[in-house]
Amino acid sequence: MTSNVIGMTTSASVPTGPEGAIPAGGTVTDQLVEANQQYAEAFTDPGMDARPVRQVAVVACMDARLDLHAALGLELGDCHTIRNAGGVVTDDVIRSLTISQRALGTRSVVLIHHTGCGLESLTEEFRHELEMEIGQRPSWAVESFRDVDQDVRQSMRRVRTSPFLLHTDDVRGFVFDVKTGLLREIEAA
Numbered sequence: 001m002t003s004n005v006i007g008m009t010t011s012a013s014v015p016t017g018p019e020g021a022i023p024a025g026g027t028v029t030d031q032l033v034e035a036n037q038q039y040a041e042a043f044t045d046p047g048m049d050a051r052p053v054r055q056v057a058v059v060a061c062m063d064a065r066l067d068l069h070a071a072l073g074l075e076l077g078d079c080h081t082i083r084n085a086g087g088v089v090t091d092d093v094i095r096s097l098t099i100s101q102r103a104l105g106t107r108s109v110v111l112i113h114h115t116g117c118g119l120e121s122l123t124e125e126f127r128h129e130l131e132m133e134i135g136q137r138p139s140w141a142v143e144s145f146r147d148v149d150q151d152v153r154q155s156m157r158r159v160r161t162s163p164f165l166l167h168t169d170d171v172r173g174f175v176f177d178v179k180t181g182l183l184r185e186i187e188a189a
């Protein structure tokens with residue numbers, strides 16, 4: 001487990017040289033910035049405001065194999081996407097959902113966990129390992145889980161029982177299969 005901690009605290013920085021010039025074959029971030037310049041060249045202002053067209057917020061794991069827009073047939077401007085490790089409903093997710101519903105007009109919530117999630121191989125022991133390594137225990141829970149279906153049910157319950165949300169009648173939860181690309185719906189408890 002210690003190797004997880006070391007792996008996750010690795011950081012790399014490559015100097016950009018004088019005037020912040022991007023070196024040839026630079027960092028991954030340099031590649032992203034370059035890709036953005038091409039994106040912007042083809043981009044036309046869609047003239048939308050900030051309210052999601054389809055009035056839906058999607059809460060999902062940050063997993064790199066989950067392309068939410070492609071997997072759900074979503075277009076630019078359709079939805080809010082709120083992502084974190086596991087797609088778990090933390091206080092900060094409730095914060096985003098509250099703003100999404102009360103300030104920006106969304107009414108539906110879709111929760112997506114997935115097969116092969118990294119959170120299934122962690123335990124709350126991870127916090128103890130961090131404390132041993134750096135002398136400070138994080139204030140946040142790891143929110144690891146053993147049973148992905150059960151964690152989706154718990155996440156639905158956290159959304160449905162939140163006193164801050166205006167709309168809790170259309171809250172549905174799913175597990176995305178990273179091998180088939182299919183969603184499997186989880187019935188609420």
Ligand SMILES: [Zn+2]
Nearest residue numbers: 061063117118
């Ligand atoms: Zn995951």
